[in-house]
Amino acid sequence: MCEPFIRNHQYNYIRNQADAVLHALRSVGDPKIWESVRLSAQTKVLELFPDLSDNRKTLLASISDVKTAEDVHNYRLALEPYRIGFPPVTEKQIRKLFPKNKKLKLPDLSQIDFRQVSYLSWTDIATNKMFIVYPAGEGFVGVEGRYTATHKKSYCFVCSSYEELALFTAASKKRPAHASPDYYKSVGNYICMNGHECNKNMTDAASLEKFISSVLE
Structure with a gap:
């Protein structure tokens, strides 16, 4: 029985490495250089998985064997049973994360392929807000904030890809000791307008987790 262990962003990273091997094979004439790319x-x-020691490690290591587009396809296909999807989440659970939003508009969860999701995000045009839901421990955390469309492309702080961005700004819940009652601090960064594309490009969760921590903890 397959024991899933590959999160979405890790799968994306592995996919990119497999594509890099294939690209090197097609574009580099020096066998030594290609061998270096393959081993790298x-x-x-x-x-990514230093504790693996079973057949899963053997499967991952076989990335060095890819030589054709079909090999890459088959390699990625072999990884599919080992992918960990976004934890099951219900509308009720999401609403509890944003208790002040009584009329919270939610995405259609039935239309989402959660195997391809590292974080759940959506926008509410009526309120000009963006919402993010992320797994934490045995549950989830939620971050809401204002978003301002830039109508320009640049590099997203979450996925590091060149996409159309929005400035996402959230009020930090951190309060310094002896802060005045009206203390307010916002935390902002540029994020993909299209959450689906961001999840597809994301290869590391560290930046997103750091941002969420800066808002909530």
Whole structure:
């Protein structure tokens, strides 16, 4: 029985490494350089899961064997049973994360492929707000804030990809000791307008987790 262990952003990272191996094979004439790319990809993928020692490690290591587009396709296909989806979440659970929003508009959860989701996000045009839901412990955390569309492309702080961005600004719940009652601090950053594309491009969760921590903790 397959034991899932690959999160969405890790799968994206592995996918990119496999594509890099194939690209090197097609574009580099020096066998030594291609061999270096091949071994580098294998090392980077295995470093994601340093504690693996069973057939899953063997499967990951086989990235060094890809030589054709079909090989890449089959490699990615073999990883599918090991992917960890976004934890099951209900509308009721999401609403509890944003108790002050009595008329919270939610995305259609039935239309989301949660295997391809690292974080759940959506916008409410009527209130000009963006909402983010992220797994934490045995449950979830929620962050809401204002968003301002830039109508320009640049690099997203979550996925580091060149996409159309919005400035997302959330009120920090952190309060310094002896802060005045009217103390207010906002935390902002540029994030993909399209959450689906962001999740597809995301290869590391550290930046998002740091941002969420800066707002909530």
